[in-house]
Amino acid sequence: MAAHIALRRSSKLLTRSYVSSSSSSSISRRFIRQMSMDTQGAAAELRSSGLLQTQGLIGGKWTDAYDKKTIEVCDPATGDVIVNVPCMGRRETNDAISSAYEAFKAWSKLTANERSKCLRKWYDLLIANKEQLGRLITLEQGKPLKEAVGEVSYGASFIEFYAEEAKRIYGDIIPPTLADRRLFVLKQPVGVVGAITPWNFPLAMITRKVGPALACGCTVVIKPSELTPLTALAAVELSLQAGIPPGAVNVVMGNASEIGDALLESPQVRKITFTGSTAVGKKLMAGAAGTVKKVSLELGGNAPCIVFDDADLDVAVKGSIAAKFRNSGQTCVCANRILVQEGIYEKFANSFTSAVQDLQVGNGFREGVSQGPLINEAAVQKVEKFIQDAVSKGANVRLGGKRHSLGMTFYEPTVISDVKSEMLLSREEVFGPVAPLLRFKTEEEAIQMANDTNAGLAAYVFTTNVQRSWRVSEALEYGLVGVNEGLISTEVAPFGGVKQSGLGREGSKYGMDEYLEVSRLGQMIYQFLLTSVDFIHTVIAGEICVFGGHESCMRCGHCLSASFELEFVHLPTY
Incomplete structure (x- = not known):
């Protein structure tokens, strides 16, 4: 296992440039000693709770870097190393993409209600662990605990919201130009999503992207900031506990360049969503052009x-x-x-x-x-x-x-x-x-x-x-x-944002559109004389029962009622 609690003082950070006098230097040293004890206590508490995960997640399995390389995750308040986590790269990312691609086949076929139930369970677990997650955010990111706990509530709200929005992905019916035509608009999940998130909101930036992606039927490969990966790992651990299937959510962290290139180059990744600097966003946008991916970018502001x-x-x-x-x-x-x-x-x-x-x-x-x-x-x-x-x-x-x-x-x-x-x-x-x-x-x-x-x-x-x-x-x-x-x-x-602050929107019903493709279905309607249930079944249901896979409508009341519903809606009465 890659992780271990090193908990050593990062002495290189305690240089004279950080203090204005010998008196303040003394205050600083006492402060650091006390805070180091807080780091140790917080890390131990989180480890005992099971939320301090220290490996990447690929296909539902916690995984070290294949070459065993690690990176340090530090407490910014003290410089102490909290844990080491894997420094992953291209190979691990490609495997995560493959896992997400395979998981997409099943996850996208679930009903909206089934996906909604999984998301609701995830939300409940995030709220049940709100205090512990808040402590983890403060530990690795530094913000005050009250703000950190507030971020958990805010981040969880996206999962709650999209648990309901999953059931409201509506298509459309377009008035036809010819009497024997019918035109439909379908909204379908885009596929595998690469989500690259920043360090300043290590939970909320995960849920704001992953929530709508999962709700739409997409699967995700998350690349959290190497400065704050622990919150992302804790969040996805709770997603597994909620019943979100292995491979639907994957986490790789470490070599940003290699991970980013793998996400951009893979034809199996159909969308990139990124929050971060404008400079990096421009590079991702250019790189995504190679495989013509959908891109949403939330970039710098002023x-x-x-x-x-x-x-x-x-x-x-x-x-x-x-x-x-x-x-x-x-x-x-x-x-x-x-x-x-x-x-x-x-x-x-x-x-x-x-x-x-x-x-x-x-x-x-x-x-x-x-x-x-x-x-x-x-x-x-x-x-x-x-x-x-x-x-x-x-x-x-x-x-x-x-x-x-x-x-x-x-x-x-x-x-x-x-x-x-x-x-x-x-x-x-x-x-x-x-x-x-x-x-x-x-x-x-x-x-x-x-x-x-x-x-x-x-x-x-x-x-x-x-x-x-x-x-x-x-x-x-x-x-x-x-x-x-x-x-x-x-x-x-x-x-x-607009201008060079980005493309696309996150949150609300509009955030769903970023993870959906719009498909147009055109159908010619023929006027047949309806003589039997089997004939109705053959013409309308396509010879295979769409509900139970039966060969005859007589075996399944669902497709029989569906056939007659289609008859009244689309076909003339004889």
């Missing part, structure tokens, strides 16, 4: 948060903080730019900064913590680069702007004012706890500033003017717009 001078200040401050600092600013729909009308700029900036100052930074397992660590050192360095660029061009740091005294990858919640459109903080997605404040004068200027980006995922508007809220929302070039709210994602509404 969300504007527009605060007009007629906004309710308290609502705007609370909503902007929720939109900006959730998950330490590591979400694709984070308020990346806060545009404030000049009449209330200083008042908003003061109230906003005061509220941000109350955010408590720390290990996600600690009560009262509202901001955990960033995912890794590269994320911290990106934040530092963006802030340095802004300050060098005239921006002012009102709060934060440096690494937290706790060390590691903890960063102080930061507010920067007098940010200009040419700064990196305005042009690119920072993916960290940094709130840039920009000024605007008029509604037209705000819309122009908001749309001046290649991204188009989410936007936020704060105003008490209903006419303005509609006018501005409809002018914004974004797939999602929240008015007077900072949390906008839900399982019942479509989620997705």
